[in-house]
Amino acid sequence: MKIVGEPTWNMMREEIRFCLQRDEERFYCAVSQIALNDYYRTEDTQEAAFMNFRAHTNTVVTLAMEQIDNGQVRNDGVYFVSSTLFGS
Numbered sequence: 001m002k003i004v005g006e007p008t009w010n011m012m013r014e015e016i017r018f019c020l021q022r023d024e025e026r027f028y029c030a031v032s033q034i035a036l037n038d039y040y041r042t043e044d045t046q047e048a049a050f051m052n053f054r055a056h057t058n059t060v061v062t063l064a065m066e067q068i069d070n071g072q073v074r075n076d077g078v079y080f081v082s083s084t085l086f087g088s
Contacts, residue, residue, distance in 0.1 A: 001065055007053060009046060016053050017078070020064060029064040031081040036060075039086040059086075 004026060007018040015030040033049040040056065042048040053060060060081060066072075067079040074080045 001061065003057070003061065007050070009050075014046075015080075016049060018060075018064075020061065020068070027064070027068050027079055028077060029067070029079045029081065031060050031064070032083065035081060035083040035086055038083055 001020050001022045004019045004021045007016050009015075010017050010030065013030070014033040016033070016036070017028065017030045020027045020029055031053065033044065033046060036042075036049045036052040036056075037044045040052045042052060063081045063085045064079050066085070067081065072079065
């Protein structure tokens with residue numbers, strides 16, 4: 001599975017959105033600013049969240065893939081990586 005396009009910021013939900021592609025199928029995913037900044041113990045800013053996302057992309061993608069494989073999709077069609085998942 002690979003990231004398609006550039007991650008974007010969703011201000012309303014304070015999360016980074018990204019798209020994963022497996023074969024021809026695309027999955028829309030997100031990870032919260034809080035999850036990234038709390039887990040990696042950085043300041044709680046959008047900039048720090050993007051820095052953590054870029055530095056730990058493989059971990060975030062792995063957690064998103066678990067959500068996809070388990071069918072854990074939010075009501076808006078997004079596979080969401082929360083703080084809880086980082087601790088598991």
